[in-house]
Amino acid sequence: MKQPDATLNLTSDINVIGSVVDFTYKWSVNAGLSDEDAVRITQAVDELVTDIILFAYPEQKKPGNFEVHFSSDFSSIQIIIREYGEPFDPNRHRYNSERAIEQGFFKGAGFELIKFLTDEFIFENRGAKGKYFQLIKYIVAEHEPDILPEKSPEIEKAQLNHTEFNVASIDAHDAEDIAKLVYRSYGYSYPKEDMYYPKRIAMAVLRKKKIGVIARINDGRPAGYFAVLESTDSNVGEVGEAVVAPPYRRKGLFKKMMEMLIENARESKLQGIFGKAIGIHNISQKVNQRYGFKTTGLFLADFPAVHLYELMEPYPQPVSEIIDFLLLKDYKNQDIYLPDRYSEILQDIYGEIQAKPKFQVADKNLRYSPITGIDMKIDYSQKNSLLLVRSAGRNILEKIEEKFSYLKDKDLNIIYIDLPLSDPITPTLVETLREMGFVFSGLMPHFHKRKDYLRMQYLRCKLDLSLIITHSKMSKRILSIIKKELKNETENKG
């Protein structure tokens, strides 16, 4: 979904196998996979590329083409392969071990290996747009990190009474201190597991996937950490990690770090930043509002129930989050097509973030995109998923329903869908999505490819909405819209 870190454009010739395989292995190791897992994903790529070379372009005199895209984040690597050869139905090429042993007939063996050598393997036949294969491998640390605290937080709290802190931008050398800070503040309850692995943190900093600040007391001991993460395929960052160790809380540290972080973000290429404030309490929401963030949305059941160490009682249901957004630079103007149903709320959100797009009304004769493009992202650990509509062709609803059916079979709490507000087709989709059970989520400014998106969401778990704590007027208003739509949904089903 993000811009790939690397792309290879290749011809379907047997001689490219060695090169693509060597690149895959070295790139996977550099992205953080263990040697064993790098070999597994490399063999999976070898199997797929071999199948393409052998079977995708059988009748052509000249070899065909295919692409391999490499992307990674803190916890996984994703390899997408696209080819444009003969149509193919994997269900007709299933491996059968008995047939292989008895008759020496090994059809489907390569696909069978790919399924087991990867953690996720998705195949989609995209018609004229070719075939799409996504291979995912999760990054797993070989050893538990050694980040146990030297002293308990209580002892530190009793011994230290610092009020002065040095706040500086982070570099890779701060990684271990950041992991220790997270442990000291949350035990092992922090929802982002990556934060317990110094190596992952260091790699994210080196690869400029996070901009952060760290606060230290005079003897160099870390006291707090704050970071903006590259989290979308656009120039918008997420204030995704915020930690102040218990002994240093209520000393103005949060304010110092937030100010420096916003300053650093302003100097970067980012157009805006957003924070996901958990709806378990209003502390983070209040802080966001104090620094000029404005609520633009609410994500229901964004991650499973947690018990955040020291901070609060166990929470009985998946955690919903309030999206607060801060525009850092002048709003990049866009033509925006608002759906009738959400026109008022979206205009008010635009007003709050001080963005003035050109609101347009679509022509009666809608111009569909020649092709439909929908990306799908599944986060099994957080039990959420996203359908991202890139372009809407005439079969857009059919494609949405197809992917929605696929996701409904998975163990997920929520399915989000992002619709481009710059596309006049979007307003025509909203009512059908409502009929399917999707409800409002919010405005996602500049969220994908620098364009504004409407997010809707489909809840797949039981959620007591009265337990969601909201602070800003807008978050309360968005929650009331969601409650109303979900209530209608229940009544209609009843």
Added chain:
Amino acid sequence: MKQKIRGDFAHIRLTRDFNLLTVRELERSYKDCERFEFDLSSCRFIDSEAIIYIHRLIHSGIEVRLLQAPPILKECLRILELEHVWEENKNLNMVD
């Protein structure tokens, strides 16, 4: 790919992964060979094309020795449910 004769066996040291390209080269170069000894110490993996190639060799009566096969080979044989068949085949000898 480097080769020498060791006793009755053609000893072949593979210098890259054992995959389609290697299989094609072996098929071209060793049509009539009846005893292979593959040194796999430089291979990261042995892919399905190579597994099929070895499977067909040993089932056609050709003796094959695999030296220092990468650990992922056993994983792949397990996935393809070929592990026992290979273990029981007298024409195959796997040496760590």
